[in-house]
Ligand SMILES: NC(=O)c1ccc[n+]([C@@H]2O[C@H](COP(=O)([O-])OP(=O)(O)OC[C@H]3O[C@@H](n4cnc5c(N)ncnc54)[C@H](O)[C@@H]3O)[C@@H](O)[C@H]2O)c1
């Protein structure tokens with residue numbers, strides 16, 4: 122058996138049991154479109170049963186000690202580290218990303234288990250100075266209850282652990298619906314969770330359609346939190362669906378990240394960073410640079426060097442370690458990239474890159490620069506989620522700040538300059554939840570990840586990551602005797 126097959130489980134995981142279904146859904150390798158296997162497409166009754174299980178488990182899990190929850194998360198973390206290569210190969214097989222990036226994501230995903238194992242013991246309450254000497258006041262923090270979690274395919278392990286580890290550390294139990302494209306990554310996490318006794322309903326993985334799942338869990342009053350990572354249109358729908366039962370919601374939605382290069386930036390360094398910011402995960406990253414703005418005085422040299430570096434990127438199967446760009450997730454993604462390029466070309470952009478007929482398969486898209494993009498082009502307003510790099514020149518800071526902010530999104534942004542005053546001005550003015558200055562490497566378990574505007578609600582990771590899963594209970598004890 123190849124390593125990438127070692128962790129494949131073709132069943133959902135509910136209450137520690139592996140279960141099949143009446144209907145099934147195929148999972149395909151995006152590089153070849155070959156079938157990898159299948160998972161059950163679970164019905165309403167089984168979704169409800171997963172909530173029954175998580176609800177029953179909540180009664181037990183919330184009363185475990187913080188150190189017990191921490192130990193369980195650490196054991197899960199260690200299991201992921203031991204199976205790093207098999208997990209990475211499975212991810213490349215199912216999601217398509219180059220193996221080096223898949224290994225990076227396994228490390229990233231595991232890091233949330235360790236981080237929240239550490240944080241589990243720090244969900245402290247407060248004492249409140251009382252206005253009355255006979256009254257004691259304070260707060261304790263308590264888990265909200267069952268959390269329903271819906272995740273995307275682009276980071277098929279990290280987007281799960283970032284939520285689940287925080288929820289479990291807080292004392293909540295979880296029902297996860299992974300993306301239909303990447304259920305095996307989620308089920309591999311379940312297989313490792315089972316090994317560390319997280320198999321009593323604390324962590325459930327339900328394979329089914331998004332709409333069916335969200336309709337059941339949003340209507341269910343026992344589900345007290347809904348945490349979603351995915352596109353903004355689906356996030357809007359889930360906010361509406363959660364209103365009737367007034368759930369706690371956490372939303373990590375789409376981005377349209379600007380990357381701004383000022384004239385004092387070192388061209389060699391900035392080209393490497395910009396290529397990484399644009400093309401990692403083949404451009405299918407919520408924090409990917411979606412629009413590049415370069416000061417006019419260095420614009421043409423930047424476009425030339427960026428395009429040169431881009432054209433040197435090998436495109437092909439993620440299993441070949443030489444390849445830096447893998448397949449897109451499916452044919453629709455390739456068509457969308459193609460239509461963005463055609464729209465830009467029709468409206469006067471310069472298209473730079475290799476011919477698409479050089480692509481090594483139907484799901485591959487050769488990375489492409491759209492130079493001189495304008496506001497009327499779709500690349501300016503839409504998240505491409507593809508290796509498409511729109512670049513344009515700017516003349517002054519106010520102009521580029523206005524252009525960068527002219528979007529409904531507000532997730533990540535990047536700035537390259539060494540001028541202190543300028544850094545402060547941009548940091549204040551950029552309407553984004555995250556600002557990377559002279560780096561594109563902005564994530565990790567220790568940072569508060571999240572967006573403003575229509576990129577989301579709440580933050581994941583860092584010391585605030587558990588907040589989404591904790592209620593503050595205030596207490597007031599009267600009749601306290603005098604000293
Ligand atoms: N902010 C972040 O942290 C972050 C991280 C990763 C991806 N994203 C965003 O995710 C998007 C790409 O991922 P995607 O294509 O998987 O997004 P998507 O919104 O299509 O799907 C995300 C998840 O929602 C489910 N879903 C789809 N339609 C649904 C519905 N009507 N009701 C309930 N669930 C539904 C899917 O099955 C999947 O599990 C991009 O916009 C990207 O920016 C954001």
Ligand SMILES: N[C@@H](CC=O)C(=O)O
Pocket residue numbers: 275276279405406407408564565570
């Ligand atoms: N790259 C993001 C996930 C978004 O797609 C992260 O670092 O968490």
